[in-house]
Amino acid sequence: MEKYQQLASEIIENVGGKDNILGLTHCVTRLRFKLRDESLANDEFLKNHEGVVTVLKSAGQYQVVIGNHVPDVFKVVREQAGLSDDLSTIEDDKKEMSLFARFFDFISGVMMPSIAILSASGIIKGLNTVLSVAGVYSAESSYYTLINAIGDAMFYFFPIILGYNTARKLKMNPYIGLTLGAIMCYPEINGVDLSFFGHNINATYTSTVLPIILLVCLAAPVERFFNKVLPSAVKTFMTPMLVMLICLPIGFALIGPLANLVGLYLGKGINTVIGISPILAGILLGGMWQLFVMFGVHMMIIMPSIMGLMQGTPDAMMAMISLVSFTQLGIVLAIWMKTRDKKLKNIALPAWIASIFGVTEPAIYGVTLPRRKMFVLSCIMGAISGGLLGVLNVKAYTMAGLGIFGLPGMIDPNSGDLDNLVKAIIVMIITTILSLVAGYILFKDDKVEATMDEVGTNHTKMTSVSNAIGEAEVLVNPIKGTILPLNEVKDDAFAQGIMGKGIAIDPEEGHVYAPCDGTVMTVFPTKHAIGLISEGGSEILIHLGMDTVQLNGQYFEAHVESGQKVVKGDLLISFDLDAIKDAGYSMVTPIIVTNTRDYSEISPVSTTGDITVGTDLLSLQV
Structure with a gap:
């Protein structure tokens, strides 16, 4: 960021100084200022600055066009101007998300950062058991103890990691969340009798999920309250102190016992159902087991079974849950086999390996839960297994x-x-095969297939154009609609070619597909624009509509993320075309090659008429 320090300083000075800035956001290429008085800004200085492309004024915003590295410049400007996050950062607009979608978005956001380590830990635990059973070393040896600690620590201290992740998701100090998780794992308060006001409490929080998430959800508004009312001189240390002193006792005395009570009664209820109908109980338990694992109540559910087994009493419940992991194994293996998304492959591989050993958290949180249909399928298969x-x-x-x-x-x-063992193995094999087949049939990458087939004939016709040009890279059309010359776009930065050469599309449908094989450079938080770099080296900007950044993500949905590999035809973004137009915005979409200077010629294959997805659009000659 150091190379942008002087640029940021000069931008701030020439928009009228810090005190003239009411707000700051950015899109894919521009800093968008809200100024007290635009007349104080030095337009000519900024337009002629070597780090600035141009200056535009639109929709009450003073726009300083920077280019693709605008996020880095934005951070430095924000820091130098002393702007707070709530003043200067655009967040994804979730007003249009259903409650169900918000729940999955929250759970995925909390769990996803930990998936890689969960997978590694699960594999280590499984390998340790295999080596022990194979006689490489005994379960009493120091080797087993050390390797077990390596594999088990992540799960044992999971509340600490979840506390940090949840706090970040809720925009609070993540170290408060981390510390709350650490306190919940403190040995002297776990599994022991503690008496408060005559009430005995005995709770265990290690290896749990739900208690720490609920505790941090309680702590977030408490932190915001104290940050607002406490003097700046003391709130740095007083806020964390008060949050911990207030929230931890409430969490320990109420949240944990409540979670334990829920689990206990669930366990008793399931055992009652087993006594009435083992088949019905197996369906219910197998179908819901992964939900129990997600919310951390699974240990309390099986406590009666554990106690019975320790006393030598055979138990059906433990049998019913022991093979549920093979439903995740089959589905995640199918996804790993079928997907072309390299990032998803990298997550799915260790996840299905860990599932072999009964560790399903990486598969649930990293693969199936973010793809709700796959998670529901795993629950259905779990019900069949049970x-x-x-x-x-x-x-x-x-x-x-x-x-x-x-x-x-x-x-x-x-x-x-x-x-009894043979029956279990038969069920394991049947469950795995059924899950694998169903997962393979039902899973689909977010990709346009039918559309690409529809334009196959047209694409063949256009191939001769690219061949005639020679060593040219060809970008295909990402949006069905009508072609417009770039100079007809009602935005000077695009119309004058300041951002680079390209073409524009007036969309007929609300889907944007990858115009080439390559990598997603950036998906702006408001999802109205996306930047890619092709395997041939072209840097492509697809800007959906004019001034649609002001919608703050409403009516847009991103299907990829920054750093993700894509292939030609992958679905990138979808949007509600009619709703955006009804809101008064033009959806004319410039498709720009921002590194135009790297090419001797960039020419549209066609400049007018209707065009389908997948048809050759731009020819790039080096």
């Missing part, structure tokens, strides 16, 4: 692990009969 185990009356006889490590627990230690 129902089959209920039909066959499979039981667990001893405490074992989950996944493949749950199988030894299916052997009757008294008789040595393997019939």
Whole structure:
């Protein structure tokens, strides 16, 4: 950022100084100022500055056009001008999201940063058990103890990580969330009797999910309140102190016991259903088990079963849950096999490996939960697995692990009969195959397939154009609509070619597809624009509409993220075309090659008429 310090300083000075700035946002290429008095800005100085492309005034905004590196300049300007986040940052507009969508967005945002380490930890735990069973070292050895600690620590101290992630998601001090999680894991308050005002509380928070998330949700508004009312001189340390002193006792005394109580009664209820109908119980337990894991109540549910197994009583519930991980295994394996998204492949590979060993958190939070249909499918398959185990009356006889490590627990230690184990293996194989097949059939990358097929004939016709040009890179049309010359766009930065050469499309449909194979450079938070770099090196800006940044993301939905690899035809962004037009915005979309200077010629294949997705659009000659 140091190279932008002088540029930022000169921009601030020539928009009238810090005191003249009422607000600052940015889009893909521009700093968008709200100024007290635009007459104080030095237009000519900024237009002639080597770090500024041009200056525009539109919709009450003073726009300083920078280029693709505007996010870096924005951060430095914000810091130098002393602008707070709420004054200077555009957030995604979630007003149009359903409650269900918000829930999944929140859970995914809290869990996704931890997926890679969860996967690694799950694999380490599984390998440790395999090496122990294979006789490489015993479960009592120092090797087993150390490796088990390496694999188990992430799960044991998960509330600390979740506290940090949840706090960041809720825009509060993440170190308060982290500290709250650490306190929840403090050994002397876990699993011991503590008495408050005559009431005994015994709760365990290590390896849980829901309690710390709820606690941080409580802490966030409390922090905002104290940051608002406390003097600046003391709030830096007083706010965290008061948040912890107020929220932690409430969380420990109410949230934890409530979660434990919910789990306890769920466990009793399921055992009652098992006594009435093992098949129905298997369907319910298998179908809902992953939800129980998500909310951290699963340990309390199985406590009665654990106690029974320790006393030598065979248990059907432990059998029903031990094989649920194979539903995630089959579905995530199918996604890994089918997807062309390299980032998703990298997440799915360790996730399905961890599922073999019964560790499903990476698969749930990293792969299936963000793709709701796949998560629902995994629950359906879990219900089938549990129902089959209920039909066959499979039981667990001893405490074992989950996944493949749950199988030894299916052997009757008294008789040595393997019939129960064989039934469990049959269900495991059936569940995995069914999940794999269903997942492979139902999973689809966000990609245009039919549209590309429709234009296949037209694309063939256009191939001769690119061949005639020689060593040219060809970008295909990303949006169905009508072609317009760039100089007809009602925005000088685009119309005059200041941002680069290209073409414009007046859309007929609300879908934007990748015009080439390449990488997403940036998806602006308001999702009205996206930047890509092709495998051939062209830098492409697709700017959806004029001044649509002011919608703050309303009516737009992004299907990719920065850094993601895409192939030609992948769905990038969708938008509600009619709603945007009804709101008074033009959806004429410039498609610009921002590194125009790297090419000897950039020419549209056609400049007028209707055009379908996938048809050759721009020819780039080096």
